[in-house]
Amino acid sequence: MSTPQINQAKYSILITFHAILSKGGKNYCTPSAESLLELLQKYHKIKIQKSWMYDCIHQLIEGGYLLRQRRWRRDIAGRWDGKPSLVSFTFQGLRFLIQKGVEGARAALKALELWYRTKDNRFPAPYKAEIIDNQLPREENLKRLHDLLRGLEVVKPIA
Numbered sequence: 001m002s003t004p005q006i007n008q009a010k011y012s013i014l015i016t017f018h019a020i021l022s023k024g025g026k027n028y029c030t031p032s033a034e035s036l037l038e039l040l041q042k043y044h045k046i047k048i049q050k051s052w053m054y055d056c057i058h059q060l061i062e063g064g065y066l067l068r069q070r071r072w073r074r075d076i077a078g079r080w081d082g083k084p085s086l087v088s089f090t091f092q093g094l095r096f097l098i099q100k101g102v103e104g105a106r107a108a109l110k111a112l113e114l115w116y117r118t119k120d121n122r123f124p125a126p127y128k129a130e131i132i133d134n135q136l137p138r139e140e141n142l143k144r145l146h147d148l149l150r151g152l153e154v155v156k157p158i159a
Contacts, residue, residue, distance in 0.1 A: 006096075007056075008044075008046060009040075009046060009048055009052065009053070009056050010056045010059065010060055011100075012040055012044040012046055013036070013040070013053065013056055013057060013060065014060065014065060014066075014093065014096070014097065015044070015097075015102065016031075016036060016039050016040060016043070016044070017029065017031075017066065017087060017089070018089070018097055018102060018104070018105065018108065019039075019043075020039075021088075021089070021108065022104050022108065027088050027089075027111070027112060027115055028069075028086040028087060028088040029086070029087055029088075030083075030084040030085065030086055030087070031084065031087070032084055033050055033053065033054070036053060037050065037053060040053070057087075060093070063092075064090055064092045064093070065089070065090060065092055065093035065096060066087055066088065066089060066090065066093055067087070067088045067089070067090055068085045068086065068087050068088075069085060069086040069088075070082070070085050071083040071084070071085060071086065089108065089112065091109065091112065091113075091149060091150075094108055094109040094112060095109065116145070116149065117145075
């Protein structure tokens, strides 16, 4: 997992995702490509092509700043149809925004940490390894969990 060089477009995309997540109050969002391009042009005054936006998002995912969950559904004829992907921040992505002084990023990081401690299995799903041992003290279990989360990598699906 290599860290991408964050240019203006990638930084603007991260800020836009953060704004959408903050407004929605969830750990994920489902913006369409067109709405993202509109928001980037309206609030960041940058006009980029859809292909460059997809490339930037892919680099942010590969760099460990974002997670994406693809979704599908069947239409009336029985064909598979793509739905907008669920996009969420990783701990690394939120820490980056905190370093840059983005308002609300620290609260989002605390909410994500709290979410990981719950038994909520919706996206972004925590790793299902048996790292929690009820016989160990709580501090040791939390240390194990943090070590596991620090070592996670995004794995590309086999096409």
